[in-house]
Amino acid sequence: MGNAEDFKNNVSSAWCPGCSNFGILSALRNTFVKLNLRQQDIVITSGIGQAAKLPHYLNCNVFNGLHGRILPVATAIKAVNPKLTVISVSGDGDIYGEGGNHLLHAFRRNPDITVLVHNNGVYALTKGQASPTTELGVKTKLQFDGVKEEPMNPLVLAIAMNCSFVARGFAGDLDFLSDIIVAGIIHRGFALIDIIQPCLTFGVHQVPWYKDKIYRLTKDYNPNDKEAALKKAAEDGDKIATGIFYVNNKPTFPDITVNLAQKPVIEKDVLKKLLKTFE
Amino acid sequence: MYKKSIIICGQAGQGIQTVCFILAKAIARSGYYVFAWQDFQSRIRGGESSSRLILSDEPVRSLPGEYDILASLNKTNTEMYLPLLKKDGIALAENETDKKFLSIPFQKFAMDIGENKIYTNAAAIGSIWGIVGLPIEKIEEVLKNEFTKKSENVANKNIAVAKYSYDWVQKNCSSCVQKIKIINDKPKMVMTGNEAISLGAIAADCRFMAAYPMTPSTGIITYLSETAHETGILTEQAEDEIASINMAIGASYAGVRSFTATSGGGFSLMVEGLALAAMTETPLVVVLGQRPGPATGLPTRTEQAELNFALNAAHGEFPRFIFAPSNPVEAFNLIIKAFELSQKYRVPAIVLTDQYLADSYWTVDDFDVNNIKINDYFTKPEEIKGEFKKYALTDDGISPRLKPGESEHLVVDDSDEHDQYGHITESSIIRKLMVEKRWKKYCLMVDEMRVIVPNDINESDVVLVSWGSNYGVTLKSAEILTSKGIKTVIINYSEIWPLKVPAVLLNRGRKFKIIVIENNFNGQFANLLEKEGVKIDNKILKYNGMPFTEDEITILISEKYGKR
Structure with a gap:
């Protein structure tokens, strides 16, 4: 078995000291160890934002692309080489805002990739504007009268659209988060893991505030029951559930499992045969 | 040289393109060259559409100003296209009382012989073929091939209706029938520019293609999806063009050759992705099928106004390749070159097409399949x-x-x-x-980059410079002008960027005039050449959404430079 240290590199971090992202990063390293993955088996992809810098702090293959656009990239990487474990690391602005359309269609397309959304309810890298998940009424430097748009509930959206695996984790409960990520990676299909990740600098609430409210879904919760999952995801009370909300096994994209990158060159005879059809 | 030109007009939904395709295939199988351009509206039913079809015993790539045969499938469309008919041309129309028409009851033939009006098109095919004067067997062969996939009964009825109409025309209008012989030659292929690009991508060992449907490039993902089981290429219709280009980049990162195809509007959405490919040095090919813009523009018509866009698309500075094939053979070869060079240099390569190249039917003698060299970079x-x-x-x-x-x-x-x-x-x-x-x-x-300069350029009066699909009409115009005493040669750029300027064009003592032919308002390519120091004597520009015809270039040049 490997060691979490194997996934560490010497790239210096651009995160704020004490950021809850560090916890998620270490949970991810532990996840790789639990799954017995090698560095070369993993491609970790991301868009733009503080969360999107995470891949640089891991010793794996990395593709750090454009703001909001990582799902199409990750989908194609997995499609071309199904042997790779493909993970996307994103934030609420990146994937629920800028890249929203790709998320909707990833639910439908169902590529076998795992998406971690560091959801802090704020645009931190651009210094504190509202994100699609910021609560109503929160005042920011830009939304100085308070946020007027309703926050989106990504879990409800994902379950409503039959997303293959829907979960919520908490950056203050790393053991459980790591278990959720393990399950998401093992699950064959598109896994959305929304992670409550309080922002030290711009966040409305901090880890201790959440700690009182957050609870783990227990073994008697059935993630195959869509109606119950929707209800659970829509809960809007004092308590916040974490765990695996919904699992729906369905065909993944693409419906072939060859490594296109290793396939021999297309035969000239195939081409010649196709040309014949034009005569 | 033998040449016959045909316009088939009617409404969207009447199957004009099928009539055109069957005729084009049968012409090619008879050993002749064929070129067919589609003039369609962006709609599903009604309106005015036409197919322009040229048959010749020599390669044909351009449209004349006037036509020999007009076949109208819908009365309301006839008047609009009549001015394009030669004075001694033949007009076929359904139930026309006017003497200038050869009235043919297409629908009645369909009902009488095929027992269903869906065979009206077969009546039109047979009638036109009767006037073209080639043996009916070639039409039978093509109808059989195309329709047996549906059912043998449908194929047989199509054949029966076409044959009946063919015989009827030959019997009832012997004066308009001019019989010609089959040329026994190696069978020629009939394909669109889009199909040639798809075949080139297959030849280039492309493994992944993602696109969002957009005219005039939709034909590429359609063909590659249709043949995916044979080639093993993975195709995906993405949710938008942003996803398309990012998927292509992801596939390329993962280790396969990949590309996407779109038009100007879709390419606008792709430009950030283009910058991503450039910054990450990920090989990527993008086919940009030009159509008249800005914005939605004229979705189904032709233009060459995206050259500046292709050159400057995306933020930041980075090198790129731009190609603009002029015909299917070049499209096949240049998409392979685009893939190879993009892999070799790890830069994006853009292949510019337009509706004229992408959606027209062209005759192709052959591709040089055996000499394709694919390198592992x-x-x-x-x-x-x-x-x-x-x-x-x-x-x-x-x-x-x-x-x-x-x-x-x-x-x-x-x-x-x-x-x-x-x-x-x-x-x-x-x-x-x-x-x-x-x-x-x-x-x-x-x-x-390669640019072909004619050996006798210094003995010429006029050098016509064009790029991309205008090659055909420029070549034909040069032929006509030379025959009129204005010695004209051409330089057609199909490998555009990085720009290579032949020294002879920069020579201040040159005797010839340089005239640039382009389908845009500003003369984008001419301006590019001028920036490199080439003095342009004249620009002939067309930007109404229609391709150039042979007569309009020659008339303009004869008036200005002809010997009086």
């Missing part, structure tokens, strides 16, 4: 000494490239400025080195 993992640096600084700017997962070497790509390992950097020293690394490739890239 990946580095072997065992050749990497020490740590792998995806962006290693090298003399020519080209770094080693590995596939992720293939070995213990890790492949790290970043859209941020990055160090040699691919990790984010904000170091101004590394930034400068990386900009220079990306641009180092440019000098080598210029040497890859």
Whole structure:
């Protein structure tokens, strides 16, 4: 078995000291160890934002692309080489805002990739504007009268659209988060893991505030029951559930499992045969 | 030289394109060259549409000003197209009392012989073929091939209706029938520019293609999806053009050749992705099928106004290749070249087409399949000494490239400025080195481009310069002008960027006039040449959404430069 240290590199971090992202990063390293993955088996992809810098702090293959656009990239990487474990690391602005359309269609397309959304309810890298998940009424430097748009509930959206695996984790409960990520990676299909990740600098609430409210879904919760999952995801009370909300096994994209990158060159005879059809 | 030109007009939904396709196939199977351009509206039913079809015993790539035969499938459309008919031309129409028409009851034939009005098109096919004067067997052969897929009964009824109409025309209008013989030759292929591009992509060993449907490029993903089971290419209709280009980039990162295809509007959405490919030095081919803009423009018509866009698309500075094939053979060859060079230099390559190339039916004698050379530009993992640096600084700017997962070497790509390992950097020293690394490739890239200059250029009166699909009409115009005493040669650019300017065009003492032919308002290519120091004597520009016809270029030039 490997060691979490194997996934560490010497790239210096651009995160704020004490950021809850560090916890998620270490949970991810532990996840790789639990799954017995090698560095070369993993491609970790991301868009733009503080969360999107995470891949640089891991010793794996990395593709750090454009703001909001990582799902199409990750989908194609997995499609071309199904042997790779493909993970996307994103934030609420990146994937629920800028890249929203790709998320909707990833639910439908169902590529076998795992998406971690560091959801802090704020645009931190651009210094504190509202994100699609910021609560109503929160005042920011830009939304100085308070946020007027309703926050989106990504879990409800994902379950409503039959997303293959829907979960919520908490950056203050790393053991459980790591278990959720393990399950998401093992699950064959598109896994959305929304992670409550309080922002030290711009966040409305901090880890201790959440700690009182957050609870783990227990073994008697059935993630195959869509109606119950929707209800659970829509809960809007004092308590916040974490765990695996919904699992729906369905065909993944693409419906072939060859490594296109290793396939021999297309035969000239195939081409010649196709040309014949034009005569 | 033998030549016959035909217009088939009617409404969207009447199957004009099928009539045109069947005729084109039968003409090619009879050993003749054929070219067919589609003039369609962006709608599903009604309106005015036409197909223009030229048959010849010599290669044909351009449209005349007037036609020999007009076949109208819908009364309301007839008047609109009549002015395009030659004075001694023949007009076929359904139930016309006017003497200038040969009235043919297409629908009645369909009902009487085929017992269903869906065979009206077969009546039109048979009637037109009767006037073309080639043996009916070739039409029977093509109908059989195309319709047996549906059912044998449908094929047989099509054949019966076509044959009946063919005989009827030959019997009832012997004066308009001019019988011609089949030329026994190697069978020619009939295909669209889009199909040639798709075949080129297959030949180039492309494995992945993602696109969002947009005229005039939709035909590419359609053909590649249709043949995916035979080729093993993975195609995906993405949710939008942004996803398309990002998928193509992801596939390329993972280690396969990939591309996307769109039109101007879709390419507008793709430009950030283009910058991503450039920054991460990920090989990528984009087919940009031009159509008249801005915005939605004229969706189904033709124009060449995206050259400046292709040249300047995306933020930041980076080198790129731009090609603009003029016909299917070039489209096939140049998409292969685009794939090869994009892999070799790890820069994006854009292939410009337009509706005229993409959606027309062209005759192709053959592709040089046996001489296609596909190189593997990946580095072997065992050749990497020490740590792998995806962006290693090298003399020519080209770094080693590995596939992720293939070995213990890790492949790290970043859209941020990055160090040699691919990790984010904000170091101004590394930034400068990386900009220079990306641009180092440019000098080598210029040497890859080819421009054909005619040997007798210095003996000419006029040099017509065109690019992309205007090659056909420019070539024909030069022929006509030369026969009229204005010695005209052509230079057609199909390998556009990096721009190569032949010295002879820069010669201030030259005797010939340089006239640039373009389908846009500003003369975008002419301006590019002028920037390089070429003095342009005249520009002939057309931007009404329609392609040039042979007569309009020759009339303009004869008036200005003809000997009086």
